[in-house]
Amino acid sequence: MRAFNEQPHAEKAPYYTRDHTKGVAFASNFDLYRSKAASWRDTLLVNLGPVPVDPWSVREPCRAPLLEWAQEATVVAETLMGLLSEGLGLGFEFLKGISGLEGRRLLAHYYPWCPEPELTVGLVGHSDPGLLTVLLQNQVGGLQVLNGEEWVDVRPAPGELVVNFGDLLQIVSNEVYKSAEHRVLANPSKEPRISVAMFYLPRKNDDSTFYGPIEELLSPQNPPKYRKFIVTEFYGRFYNKRLDRKSLVEHFKI
Numbered sequence: 510m511r512a513f514n515e516q517p518h519a520e521k522a523p524y525y526t527r528d529h530t531k532g533v534a535f536a537s538n539f540d541l542y543r544s545k546a547a548s549w550r551d552t553l554l555v556n557l558g559p560v561p562v563d564p565w566s567v568r569e570p571c572r573a574p575l576l577e578w579a580q581e582a583t584v585v586a587e588t589l590m591g592l593l594s595e596g597l598g599l600g601f602e603f604l605k606g607i608s609g610l611e612g613r614r615l616l617a618h619y620y621p622w623c624p625e626p627e628l629t630v631g632l633v634g635h636s637d638p639g640l641l642t643v644l645l646q647n648q649v650g651g652l653q654v655l656n657g658e659e660w661v662d663v664r665p666a667p668g669e670l671v672v673n674f675g676d677l678l679q680i681v682s683n684e685v686y687k688s689a690e691h692r693v694l695a696n697p698s699k700e701p702r703i704s705v706a707m708f709y710l711p712r713k714n715d716d717s718t719f720y721g722p723i724e725e726l727l728s729p730q731n732p733p734k735y736r737k738f739i740v741t742e743f744y745g746r747f748y749n750k751r752l753d754r755k756s757l758v759e760h761f762k763i
């Protein structure tokens with residue numbers, strides 16, 4: 510990822526687009542024109558499912574490592590989804606059946622040195638939209654998670670993965686699991702911060718499915734906390750707002 514980002518501008522220019530529905534897109538903040546200020550990072554986005562990207566559209570030097578990482582992360586996500594499903598008292602396959610592991614999106618972030626890090630952030634506070642995110646970060650640090658009112662450092666450790674519960678997991682589990690609010694500080698070090706995240710999201714272009722709290726979890730004592738919606742509304746809401754805190758779950762709250 511470092512090699513990709515540090516290529517001359519002309520090598521990266523063919524990927525510049527704000528159209529996140531493309532197979533591959535390279536841009537700075539996806540919500541640049543909706544947010545109050547720019548964040549200090551660039552992001553390479555690769556859509557890996559349900560319509561897999563042509564692997565050859567991700568050019569060297571990062572094609573093979575990214576695609577390999579995506580496969581490995583998916584094995585982790587599949588296992589975790591099974592365990593979380595059992596944690597809800599449902600079968601191992603249940604959660605996977607809801608959104609599947611088909612909506613797979615890889616985001617590779619590059620946070621260059623920021624000369625005035627106190628004036629902006631690398632990535633504003635937010636929760637991830639899907640079921641789960643599996644994230645690998647290099648050793649620079651800067652990721653923080655909100656614990657109550659306090660931002661706590663998620664310090665990198667070699668070989669460690671960070672897993673975020675997403676908004677959809679909060680909704681379908683009727684708040685048994687809560688999505689994690691997190692942010693990345695602007696990078697004050699000369700060493701770039703690099704992270705690669707795999708998002709497991711609802712399938713696009715499938716408006717025959719209604720998402721909402723899983724019926725099997727509901728009872729008169731545990732009524733649904735969220736209304737049902739289709740995926741077009743879910744993505745429409747996510748992409749038409751700036752990245753901000755946990756507003757996606759708030760939108761669907763009853």
Ligand SMILES: O=C(O)CCC(=O)C(=O)O
Nearest residue numbers: 616618646652693704706
């Ligand atoms: O760069 C990171 O560590 C966090 C990335 C992230 O939160 C995201 O892509 O949603």
Ligand SMILES: [Fe+2]
Nearest residue numbers: 635636637691
């Ligand atoms: Fe995130």
